[in-house]
Amino acid sequence: MRTIFRFFTRNGYRFIVKPYLFAKQPDKAHEMMISFAAWAQKVPLMMFLLRFTMKYEKQNLSQKLMGLEFKNPVGFAAGIDKNAEIGFCIEGSGFSFGSFGSITAKKSDGNPKPWYHRLPSYNALLIYAGLPNWGVDKVVYNLEKIYDNTKNFIVAGSLARTNSKEAATDEEGIKDYVYSIKKCRGKIGLIEINISCPNTFHGEPFTDPKRLDKLLTQTDKVTDYAPVTLKMPHDKTLEEFDELCAIAAKHNVQALTIGNLRKNRKHLSIPEEWNGNIAGKPTEHHNNKLITSTYKKWGSRFVIIGLGGIFSPVDAYRKIRAGASLIQIASALMYLGPTIVPDIKKGLEKHLEADGFKSIADAIGVDAK
Ligand SMILES: Cc1cc2nc3c(=O)[nH]c(=O)nc-3n(C[C@H](O)[C@H](O)[C@H](O)COP(=O)(O)O)c2cc1C
Helix, strand or coil: CCHHHHHHHHHHHHHHHHHHHHHHHHHHHHHHHHHHHHHCCCHHHHHHHHHHHHHCCCCCCCCCCCEEEEECCCEEEECCCCCCCCCHHHCCCCCCCEEEECCCCCCCCCCCCCEEEEEECCCCEECCCCCCECCCHHHHHHHHHHHHHHCCCCEEECCCCCCCCCCCCCCHHHHHHHHHHHHHHCCCEEEECCCCCCCCCCCHHHHHHHHHHHHHHCCCCCCCCCCEEEEECCCCCCHHHHHHHHHCCCCCCCCEECCCCCCCCCCCCCEEEEEEEEEEHHHHHHHHHHHHHHHHHHHCCCEEECCCCCCCHHHHHHHHCCCEEEEEEEEHHHHHHHCCCCCCCHHHHHHHHHCCCCCCHCCCCCCCC
């Protein structure tokens, strides 16, 4: 019965919902999707159907990491639900954890629109949002609701620096992060510090080792309530990336989320007048290299959360074999719909069995060793 429901949801998305949404301007389509999900999660029948259709839990996909129980390795990536408006739909879709935001200390309207362009020939999106959100003082109520009313679901707050001229110096930027981290105390289970949004007024100052050290010295004082993951930049060489890992290793950071949007447009045909940075398939190859090299050197120090271009179970499994303990998805949700979540879990289960691994933990990093 569940398989039939899933078949209709998968194909309903592919043949009805997606063509309808893709006929709209992407900013509008995104707004409609959030409004629909925010409405649906208030309707018990919709939630019952969602949970029934998406349910796929297997013991060998679960792990205890950073003191947290992850019922499976599949997470919802930061950026789609900026104000934590659809957390119950995310949990109901079968994700074990979700990053909401990125949220900043002060409210921000983001960059001038359009924020999004589709690049279907690359299975990609061009993102130019610039961290629009209601500000942590308001979003924290939504985080708290999800945190208090979900079971076996880890709420991660993706916290970034306000995108405005005001938080201009590094000191002000650091205060901005610290404010949001303090505000989320007791309302999130995982702190995701986003140092790598390429779409902002300040650029990414804390992807410089010295400045990262300064930031983490201050965040160390306020991150005692939950494990910390650093959302890492994509456009770094392995050596540059390693320098950032070495800094993070000196601080209260338990995980690295690898990685954020790709700035480099090389080999991609994207109209010059379209602003933004790339999500989706074109981020996959370099992220996998970063994951492999990070696992080799820092695998015993950090949990790796791998993302970028995951569109199938094979893509997810490749990241796990490269060294990721957990994975996240963003773009594939728009291209393939929510059934990608149970499809990945089911596919992972098959890959583990085919390779003779008893659990997900046995497969982590086997290709990096
Ligand atoms: C619509 C959209 C908005 C995003 N906004 C953010 C954000 O606010 N903060 C962040 O850390 N990453 C953001 N990202 C990046 C994703 O979290 C992820 O790192 C990237 O898209 C690669 O994953 P994917 O290939 O599965 O899309 C955004 C991505 C998308 C698609």
